[in-house]
Amino acid sequence: MSRAQRRAAWLGRHRTAAGPAASAPVAHVRPAIRLHIGELALHGLPPLPRHDVAEAVRTELTSLIAAEGLPAHLRDAGRTDRVRGTPITLPRGGQGAAAGSRIARSVFGGSGR
Numbered sequence: 001m002s003r004a005q006r007r008a009a010w011l012g013r014h015r016t017a018a019g020p021a022a023s024a025p026v027a028h029v030r031p032a033i034r035l036h037i038g039e040l041a042l043h044g045l046p047p048l049p050r051h052d053v054a055e056a057v058r059t060e061l062t063s064l065i066a067a068e069g070l071p072a073h074l075r076d077a078g079r080t081d082r083v084r085g086t087p088i089t090l091p092r093g094g095q096g097a098a099a100g101s102r103i104a105r106s107v108f109g110g111s112g113r
Contacts, residue, residue, distance in 0.1 A: 033070060035061060042103070049096040056100025057107075064108045071108060085110035 001009075040054060074083065085106030090099050 033065060035065070040103070045090065045099065046092075046094075048094070048099050052096030053100040053103070056097040057104045060101045060104030061108060064104065068108075073110065074108075083107055083110065 035058070037054065037058060040050075040057065042053070085103060086109060088102045088106045090102065
């Protein structure tokens with residue numbers, strides 16, 4: 001049996017009369033995204049616990065991308081060495097996790113490179 005014949009037989013067994021996907025819902029699959037943050041360069045911020053900031057940035061960015069997909073300015077950047085966020089302000093005495101979350105939202109909604 002040739003490949004074409006095997007394919008035709010398989011299609012005949014798995015297709016319904018209404019078409020190939022008539023009985024199954026269509027699933028929208030998002031592409032896999034690999035996010036690697038090698039270094040966070042934070043200028044003008046008060047001293048904060050760096051590991052808390054980094055973990056909050058990673059967690060918040062992961063949540064935002066999972067919920068909303070990759071924004072165009074990041075999608076168009078492809079593989080890049082630098083991404084700029086929008087300016088942020090932090091309240092005095094702010095915690096590292098809160099700062100990291102704001103930084104992530106700044107990068108997610110930011111201006112790109």
